[in-house]
Amino acid sequence: MVHNFNAGPSILPKEVFEQASKAILDFNNTGLSILEIGHRTPLFQPVMDEARALVKELMQLDADHEVLFLHGGASTQFMQIPMNLLNENDIASYTETGTWANKAIREAKLFGHVEIAGSSKDSDYTSIPYNLTVPPTAAYLHITTNETIAGTQWHTIPYDCGVPLVADMSSDILSRQLEFNKFDLIYAGAQKNMGAAGVNLVVVNKNILGKVNRTIPTILDYRNHIAEGSMLNTPPVFAVYVAMLTLQWLKEQGGVTAIEKKNNEKATLFYNTLDALPVFKGPVAKEDRSKMNAVFIMDNPGLEKEFQEICKKEGMVGIKGHRSVGGFRISMYNALTIDSVKALTDLMKEFATKKG
Numbered sequence: 001m002v003h004n005f006n007a008g009p010s011i012l013p014k015e016v017f018e019q020a021s022k023a024i025l026d027f028n029n030t031g032l033s034i035l036e037i038g039h040r041t042p043l044f045q046p047v048m049d050e051a052r053a054l055v056k057e058l059m060q061l062d063a064d065h066e067v068l069f070l071h072g073g074a075s076t077q078f079m080q081i082p083m084n085l086l087n088e089n090d091i092a093s094y095t096e097t098g099t100w101a102n103k104a105i106r107e108a109k110l111f112g113h114v115e116i117a118g119s120s121k122d123s124d125y126t127s128i129p130y131n132l133t134v135p136p137t138a139a140y141l142h143i144t145t146n147e148t149i150a151g152t153q154w155h156t157i158p159y160d161c162g163v164p165l166v167a168d169m170s171s172d173i174l175s176r177q178l179e180f181n182k183f184d185l186i187y188a189g190a191q192k193n194m195g196a197a198g199v200n201l202v203v204v205n206k207n208i209l210g211k212v213n214r215t216i217p218t219i220l221d222y223r224n225h226i227a228e229g230s231m232l233n234t235p236p237v238f239a240v241y242v243a244m245l246t247l248q249w250l251k252e253q254g255g256v257t258a259i260e261k262k263n264n265e266k267a268t269l270f271y272n273t274l275d276a277l278p279v280f281k282g283p284v285a286k287e288d289r290s291k292m293n294a295v296f297i298m299d300n301p302g303l304e305k306e307f308q309e310i311c312k313k314e315g316m317v318g319i320k321g322h323r324s325v326g327g328f329r330i331s332m333y334n335a336l337t338i339d340s341v342k343a344l345t346d347l348m349k350e351f352a353t354k355k356g
């Protein structure tokens with residue numbers, strides 16, 4: 001039995017793997033693989049259409065919000081967003097919450113001025129900075145709703161920041177109910193919570209586009225992708241297909257509200273266990289803990305290796321902390337069952353008893 005706590009690419013529902021593998025050999029009884037059909041054929045077009053429609057439905061998006069599946073991962077959005085939204089002499093407001101926010105900030109600086117609305121750098125990114133200073137003239141405010149490496153998450157979204165709101169939701173996309181229409185741009189690499197690597201979800205309020213005066217290369221201009229129905233060029237067909245299957249699965253689970261309930265149960269079980277065992281410590285401020293990526297360390301770092309070995313023997317995969325943080329990190333994405341969390345917390349309790 002394997003318990004997959006990988007941070008990304010990460011666990012997906014078994015049903016998705018089964019359907020995806022069938023489609024490689026014979027897509028919808030056509031005798032053709034999904035990998036050898038034209039993207040503009042009546043075979044693939046419904047896949048793209050359904051994937052986009054499912055996002056609209058699951059996030060209850062209004063008519064102004066367009067859904068795109070683009071290449072390049074979330075990291076491409078770090079530059080594509082300021083290229084489309086930020087004039088050279090204007091300000092973009094960014095929150096500085098960890099590794100991913102900082103990567104977004106670095107790219108934005110290539111296109112205009114960046115002002116930091118709030119930072120948790122002083123706490124080593126173990127908290128969320130809720131006291132924000134957002135210039136009213138800013139082109140937008142950028143937040144990273146879930147910092148995958150630091151293990152923090154915005155539990156209150158600054159919807160009323162007074163400027164367009166842009167969010168990197170790569171590691172908590174579709175894991176909880178939010179007021180999605182209040183965001184002007186949402187982006188997420190698919191490989192954490194909604195599919196295979198190679199495709200990037202972008203939800204954009206079309207009213208914020210067309211306001212920069214630079215010339216945007218064709219392939220990087222959101223408006224072109226919207227006009228072409230997210231088929232400006234060959235989309236990553238297989239990754240879009242896997243995303244569609246994952247979205248179908250999510251809908252069958254009861255949608256975002258239902259999965260949020262499950263995610264809350266998993267996070268509660270994990271953090272309650274963590275807080276009850278003095279052998280382990282959680283460095284993140286309790287109220288800012290991520291329900292997707294939980295970071296923890298040992299009171300005595302000398303015991304980390306031993307615990308790691310035990311976990312490995314019991315089939316726990318991907319629990320090692322990010323190389324920049326150390327300790328442990330477990331990711332509890334949508335597809336992870338509470339049984340896997342229980343298996344891990346049982347090991348933690350056993351270990352604590354032995355060492356206590």
Ligand SMILES: *Cc1c(COP(=O)(O)O)cnc(C)c1O
Nearest residue numbers: 073074075100148168170171189
């Ligand atoms: C993984 C991750 C990224 C980077 O995604 P790529 O698809 O690898 O570019 C960006 N932001 C967050 C929050 C992430 O977790």
